[in-house]
Amino acid sequence: MTRFFLLQGALVAVIALPPAFANYFHCINDKQNGATDDGCGIGGADLCVASNGVLMGHDSPGNKCVPCVESNPYNNGYSPFNENPDDGCSASRPFCVLEDGSTSPPHNYGGVQCVGQGGITTVPGDLGLRFNKIKWLPNVTPSFSTLGPDDYPMRGALARTLQYETYSHSVVTTADPSLRGAQVEDHYLPLIGGRPNMPNSDSSHEYWPELEHIVDVQIARIRGDPVSYLTNFKVPDLWNSLDIDQVAERVHDEYPGSNQADFLIELFKEEPEFDHDVVPFRCQRDFIGLEIRFADLNTWAMGEVAPRNFNMKWTVGRSRPEEIAYMIAKGDLTESDGVPMHLVAKIIGMDLTSAEAFTAYPEGCPLHPAWPAMHSAGSSSSLWLATIMKLTPAQYCQALRMDYAGSYARTIAGVHYPSDNIAGLNLGHEIIKEELPSHFAKNYGSDENAVRAKMQSKLFDWADFDPVTCEIGGVAVF
8 A cells, every 4th residue: 555645845655564564664765775675775864754654763874764662652763872772762863753753852962862852951051042043045934033952953854944945054964975974973072072061041151251252352353452462372473474353364264274275385395304104105206295195185184074063063053152142232141041240241342233243254153053163173284294294393383373273263253162163173183083094095005004003193182282382281292
């Protein structure tokens, strides 16, 4: 028997399963599925369809539609990555499935448990403020007014609305082919310290000092203070002549990797020493092995990091500083909501006429969530440079300062929290650490183990880096 049901305005035919398999399901789309009889598309679908036409989740990476256990109201079956199969949550999928087959809000990442209608478990006092800078296409009637915690991770119909009916940037969902099957949320969140803080009703919560730091930097920028007045920040030598507005402008809609390319040009003038044990060369003067290879690495690194970074952004949905600052400026957030009184006074004193006016850019922040920062995640050249070269301590310091400056300059511009930057820098390290050895082996003939060993010695937590002294965890790099 064939059943028909409506999915996003399209009539879809579903072949009913025999009674013996009434609790099993098959997929909407079987494209790229290695075993078409298991009902799940490896690359073609994230959702299965029950015999009654109701959407279900499938078990990934087993790529099988799974039965609904009636004894558990939040069940989507067993996953190899699920710490507790009986709780009905697949740790590798950011959604749960109800007994009737409908999808519920996401599961709680840390406990790997379904959380019913409340979405991802939030910390006490969370004000529920998430990224909401949405610009709709002309002639499109907005289908929602506010995004909250339950709307992230971005998925399903809501994700498609953002992708096709708004100007939102790069809405990368878990099914995006550019992720190549990577389980970004489950894999990378623990590696970069977990979820960021959010606006909180507790005036002593860690979120407020972080917002205040950005406010102080914006006040300094508006006053025209010298860059040297900023605490815990020092630009690389290449930027020594820039004033505070010019530093912000260096990370404003620039061609991806251009700041790192400028640094590479200056570094090449010093004729740095290469580590031939890590990257073999074909002859004494190897233009392809030097200039071309470096240009390739700079672009390749950006391409590897970007999809995973944007998937993380749309998973967490952290609001931009301008959104919260302008809510405070308008009186929509006050001391009664937990905003410290002195912070309210500072923001009101800025006389903001719009959210965008909080930043250094006429258009304000980009149309995607704040955390982790992409400029930061893309600033990984100090890692791969230190892996393939024998940098002097002074050269290594400049490479670190360049990556850090490309990151922190976005805070100077008012579009990122400091923790956005640190998370992005660390995420970039994690991704490059995983991908660089095989990339070198495949394209340059390197020994993967040699690349991995050299790179391992250059890994650290960017929260431990002091750009002023060029120390990592209190140890000077030169």
